[in-house]
Amino acid sequence: MAAYEGIIADLIEELGRLPGVGPKSAQRIAFHILAADPAEVQRLAAVLTEVKSKVRFCEICGNVSEDVQCRICRDPRRDPSILCVVEEAKDVVAIERTREFRGRYHVLGGAINPIDGVGPDDLRIRELMTRLADGAVQEIIIATDPNVEGEATATYLARMLRPMGLTISRLASGLPVGGDLEYADEITLGRAFEGRRSIDV
Amino acid sequence: MYVSDLALTDFRSYAQVVVAFEPGITALVGPNGQGKTNLVESLGYLATFTSHRVASDAALVRRGSSRAVIQAKVVRSGRPATLELELVAGKANRARINRSALPRARDLLGRLRTVVFAPEDLALVKGDPDGRRRFLDELLVLLSPKLAGVRSDYERVIKQRNALLKSAGTSRRAGSGPDLRTLDVWDEKAATAGAQLIAARVTAVRGLRPHVESAYERVSSAQSAAELGYRSSLEQTMSDGDRAPGAAVTAEESLTNAHLVQARLLDAMSRLRPKEIERGVSLVGPHRDDLELQLGGLPARGYASHGESWSLALALRLASYELLRADTDFESDGEPVLILDDVFAELDNRRRARLADLVADAEQVLITSAVAEDVPEGLAGARYDVMDGAVTRVR
Numbered sequence A: 001m002a003a004y005e006g007i008i009a010d011l012i013e014e015l016g017r018l019p020g021v022g023p024k025s026a027q028r029i030a031f032h033i034l035a036a037d038p039a040e041v042q043r044l045a046a047v048l049t050e051v052k053s054k055v056r057f058c059e060i061c062g063n064v065s066e067d068v069q070c071r072i073c074r075d076p077r078r079d080p081s082i083l084c085v086v087e088e089a090k091d092v093v094a095i096e097r098t099r100e101f102r103g104r105y106h107v108l109g110g111a112i113n114p115i116d117g118v119g120p121d122d123l124r125i126r127e128l129m130t131r132l133a134d135g136a137v138q139e140i141i142i143a144t145d146p147n148v149e150g151e152a153t154a155t156y157l158a159r160m161l162r163p164m165g166l167t168i169s170r171l172a173s174g175l176p177v178g179g180d181l182e183y184a185d186e187i188t189l190g191r192a193f194e195g196r197r198s199i200d201v
Numbered sequence B: 001m002y003v004s005d006l007a008l009t010d011f012r013s014y015a016q017v018v019v020a021f022e023p024g025i026t027a028l029v030g031p032n033g034q035g036k037t038n039l040v041e042s043l044g045y046l047a048t049f050t051s052h053r054v055a056s057d058a059a060l061v062r063r064g065s066s067r068a069v070i071q072a073k074v075v076r077s078g079r080p081a082t083l084e085l086e087l088v089a090g091k092a093n094r095a096r097i098n099r100s101a102l103p104r105a106r107d108l109l110g111r112l113r114t115v116v117f118a119p120e121d122l123a124l125v126k127g128d129p130d131g132r133r134r135f136l137d138e139l140l141v142l143l144s145p146k147l148a149g150v151r152s153d154y155e156r157v158i159k160q161r162n163a164l165l166k167s168a169g170t171s172r173r174a175g176s177g178p179d180l181r182t183l184d185v186w187d188e189k190a191a192t193a194g195a196q197l198i199a200a201r202v203t204a205v206r207g208l209r210p211h212v213e214s215a216y217e218r219v220s221s222a223q224s225a226a227e228l229g230y231r232s233s234l235e236q237t238m239s240d241g242d243r244a245p246g247a248a249v250t251a252e253e254s255l256t257n258a259h260l261v262q263a264r265l266l267d268a269m270s271r272l273r274p275k276e277i278e279r280g281v282s283l284v285g286p287h288r289d290d291l292e293l294q295l296g297g298l299p300a301r302g303y304a305s306h307g308e309s310w311s312l313a314l315a316l317r318l319a320s321y322e323l324l325r326a327d328t329d330f331e332s333d334g335e336p337v338l339i340l341d342d343v344f345a346e347l348d349n350r351r352r353a354r355l356a357d358l359v360a361d362a363e364q365v366l367i368t369s370a371v372a373e374d375v376p377e378g379l380a381g382a383r384y385d386v387m388d389g390a391v392t393r394v395r
């Protein structure tokens, strides 16, 4: 790739750090920004700054939130007895789209992954146990990704939760194996919710 | 089944090539380096998602391009289907059937079956266990495409498990307590996937056995008999005291039972745990197993002559072909396309003639050869010259 100078090179480099953006795309986005209307670029810059200062993680479930607690945790109509455990906040969005689930969430912040050095202490498992202590939650649906790491995390959690006498289930098969929850279409994901199966541990 | 049309885009040396084939025998003739092997390699890749020549898919994409596309029209029981696979360097493959995209590329597996004979096959007999495991696993995927997922899950699980064992070993040596809280989970995942693989492999070995025996007899002048067995790391990790009398007889059969194998794998892992932590690797499972080949009771790897080794390698491929052809579980028309890639040049006249004899009746045989004279007379059929990336029908 041709070498750009100064601030343009910086911009391409920063864009290239984003997930899914290769060097060629970074260059394309950079030149799109250069050619764009200044007001449009101002809006993008403002939103970037704002999102970082305003959005934080819900103190209860770990979902992204503009307040101390997220909208779902604050919503009194949500069923407090069912908890859906997911890897990332984007999975909450995917499941919300199905409109199948009326309980609340717990976001782990990843999956067990020894290659990347992620163990149980690096996930929000302790927070999950604290949340379960008051006995309000009766059923847990484990909705980690249908790949090797997600399955391992599900099994680990299920073993840990089993002695607490909760109903524990895993999203039914039919989800694309080896994939990402967020890429499952709404109908498949909705069906997976209806057909969730209890986990044998 | 047979391939009626093949189109390659940015695959290997080809920017673009389109070739029409017919059932029966087709020879692709041209000097080395002119692109004839690339044509048949693409079909082998479409069938197994692996190349018989390179380990890395990146080499399959033409230099300077970001993606390669293999398209083939496959006729099975008289019904054509267009298979398409797009290889993007460093990314997951994308597959389509009759122009509609598949959710996972893996769903394309099983639509085309090939058995490839190649000069590299000598390593099946003379080389490391790794090549023999790959031979078995590729056959499994052709027989039962869902095992492709089990196989890739297993490989991933073993990588994760090894990473955990390694870090546990490091912290143990540093004097702190290793974090083994998730090891049980990885044991379970490894045992579940590993047992399915072992059971399927041993079942395949049992299916191959009579075909290998008879094919070896027919290819060689058969002074000694060929035998094959599945050598499991489960057996090797057992101490002699664990072995019940007469266990050897039933050992192989018990390995076809995935439930039983799973329990034995878990048991072996718990016994081997201190050693595994010390060494930082998984010591038991299908990734440590081997396909044992013997001639007249002696290990072929150490004792077989060059000619005997070739006969045995051919017998393994021919047996795969017979097993796939006889596979009645397959929806319909399980007969694979036979690909003989530059293999006649490796063989003496007697083996050439016998191999030609054994494959002459196959539904489709694609042969590549540097010189037309290397193709045995019994295999006369359509001929294409392949020169500098151009494929020309010779009338």
Ligand SMILES: [Zn+2]
Pocket: A058, A059, A060, A061, A062, A063, A069, A070, A071, A072, A073, A074
């Ligand atoms: Zn929340």
